[in-house]
Amino acid sequence: MSMTDWLITNAELVNEGRRFHADLRVRDGRIEQIGGGLAARGGERVFDAGGRWLLPGMVDDQVHFREPGLTHKADIASESRACVAGGITSFMEMPNTKPPATDRAALEAKYARAAEVSRANYGFYLGATNDNLAEIRALDPKAAPGLKVFMGASTGNMLVDDPATLDAIFRDCPVPIITHCEDTPMITANEEAAKARWGDDIPIAQHPLIRSREACIKSTRLAISLARKHGTRLHVLHISTADECALFEPGPVAGKRITAETCVHFLHFCDADYARLGTLIKCNPAVKTAHDREVITRALAEGRLDVLATDHAPHLATEKSNQYPRAPSGLPLVQYALQCALERVFDGALTLERVVEAAMHAPATLFDVKQRGFLREGFHADLVLVDPQKPHTVTAEEVLSKCSWTPFEGYTFRSSIAATWVNGQLAWNDGRLDDGVRGMRLEFAR
Template identity: 50%
Template sequence: MSNKKVLIKNARIVNEGSITKGDILIEGEFIREISSTINAPEAQIIDAENKYVMPGVIDDQVHFREPGLTHKATIATESRAAAAGGITSFIEMPNTNPQTTTIEKLEDKFEIASKTSFVNYSFMFGGTNDNLDEILKVDDKNVAGLKLFLGSSTGNMLVDNPEVLENIFSNTNLLISVHCEDEATIRKNTANYIEKYGEDIPIKYHPIIRSEEACYLSSSKAIELAKKTGARLHVFHLSTGKETNLFTNKIPLKDKKITAEVCVHHLWFSDKDYEEKGTLIKWNPAVKTVNDRAQLWDALLDDRIDVIATDHAPHTLEEKNNVYTKAPSGGPLVQHALVAMFEAHHQGKISVEKLVEKMCHNPAILFQVEKRGYIKEGYFADLVIVDDNDPWTVNKDNVLYKCKWSPFEGTRFKSKVTHTLVNGNLVYENSKFHEVKAAKRLTFNR
């Protein structure tokens, strides 16, 4: 390990609810010193005058499509886009091909990431109706957690046997993350609309097919089960106002047994956008009403919702341009999530301190990530520098995803990520990549 030094000068340091002017000295992989002014003649200097320096974003939910679906994306392409977006650590989902439902398949993914990822990584282990034995072998110090699809899954990953579910909830110490949509409700709604329109259902009906009722039914059941069994439950991508009332802000995050996440697209888009964006904003769960979006913002700001993530899930444009029933759900987001949230800050919706809490501090607390998510002496130097006054427009030429499109194309952002450091190494600087392999496997303090 080299002991090279990097000194970030004149930064607006955003950490733990405050913004202070100062310098940050990095030595090797770690933050060595934080002070109002530091002299280190031998260090490489980065001048952050008038810019924010924040901890690297920890994205707790991405789909990077490797192995098996690499025509859409790879760990290399998407982690590179993530670095450009200020994301320095990701947790990737198990619904690849083959699915990550055995220890062997999980280790295969870690092996790929160790060679190709631009940023720090961990993976969720996938639960099925018949792999409890494998779940019990997972080491919770080295793996982010367990992912259960209680609706809307591919292959055999739908866990729809109530006995199995209770068994998993009762027997694992892993943090259980869930996708909550009630499959029976969705099937019934889909059949009704197919009868009316055939396969080419107008996209505006997507949030009515994958309805508030489908979401609430599933998430309320999962929460009931978690309370009954004492399991540690994290509900992914809330999309309805109604669901926000299932969560509490009465206790500190570190003591919560039941937590929630919201994704950038549910905070940004509403059903009013389907007309312009079509299947490009087809996600599961669906983007819902303006009112739902407003209630998600309220719950985020009053701490019923704990984390902002992306659910980055790329598909090719060819796949997305199919008729409703054949167009897959999901879209790419890691490159634009942080600047989109800075845009919300410019609109007066969220403070920079709160944004850092929800994208950096809270994922670290919630997943007990070791020595990341904060700007602290002795912590890994995962840092992002943001210029909040350097406007640019998203277009095909600057989109970095392998799928080469973004739901934000045509959007003008006021803020830009200028530097991303991973474990003390500058991996991204002013639209250029330094091809250093600095990424590490995340470890968890459990």
């Protein structure tokens, strides 16, 4: 028996719309058998789940790990450690690093680095610019989960605002297109108006008015219109407004050509939290109203929004403590994302089965991730064991992200992450991390 051979007994499995008590056998890093009353084999390690929830590992389709070029904030090693502590076993990382991953050589360099240090499984997006259409057309569909298009300026300098280029990208891209949708001219005008009134002392409460709902809606409508024109496989990231939810169709993700994602912080925070947390929750797009939060949660419940992710984007606390205009946008989320999502289960706003569908099954399905995201025999054993009876109060000392802070400090989640397996390796167990675990490159069945 190897270190990736396990018999997990007495678990409540949650998978593909079902909750059932069973045992699960892992052999050579893959799920070999699911059933009741499985007998341990000689030398096989037995893990008693104690009736707790056994889920597929979360597949986070949107993270920023800052490597290369911004590793004072974060790096692949530090942030993947935080992932496995939070039950995220696979991530897809954004291209706006320094240098940006806008050509195949830069993309493969990130894969090579992740193979050395990542504790979770990894995929990396190619990034679009106004002048790399040849690279996009030449991209091997198996080399990346998708193409990231910034249709609104955010971190980095990758805004694609040339109409002819956008049209060609949507026409010719060989992989799914994922978009950051905010209209830059509208945001710029709002910023100038705010500066004219407040100078550098713009109140943080103005952030969702500067990065306005109108800017989100206009850009999202443009992306959808281009996708419909060309039949493009489009995935719109981090929906933050009630208005945008109405632009997407409810129902199962399979077969959809246009899908959408929201993030855990849009289920948790609202504009009332700016008074308490200030620039710590400054992000793009902005956290908006309690009504937006309610409608987004309902849209996720009904499958109008398909995927739940993080948009994990760490910055140092010293950077975030700047005045509003100079404080960078983004917050660290991967370590507590699944627990945050489960709060809505305890509230009754989402079912546990729906969280598993949106955070595990749907991203694996829509990005064609090979043999991950489900509890199925033959699939990689990426697993997370959740204790729904053990509350967890967050402290700064336990934060594994390099930035060393979290917007959840002091919050008590009603669940805890008991264990995480990555390809059958026990990466996290009872608050302890195995730094010897390494993830694998995600494969895309295209």
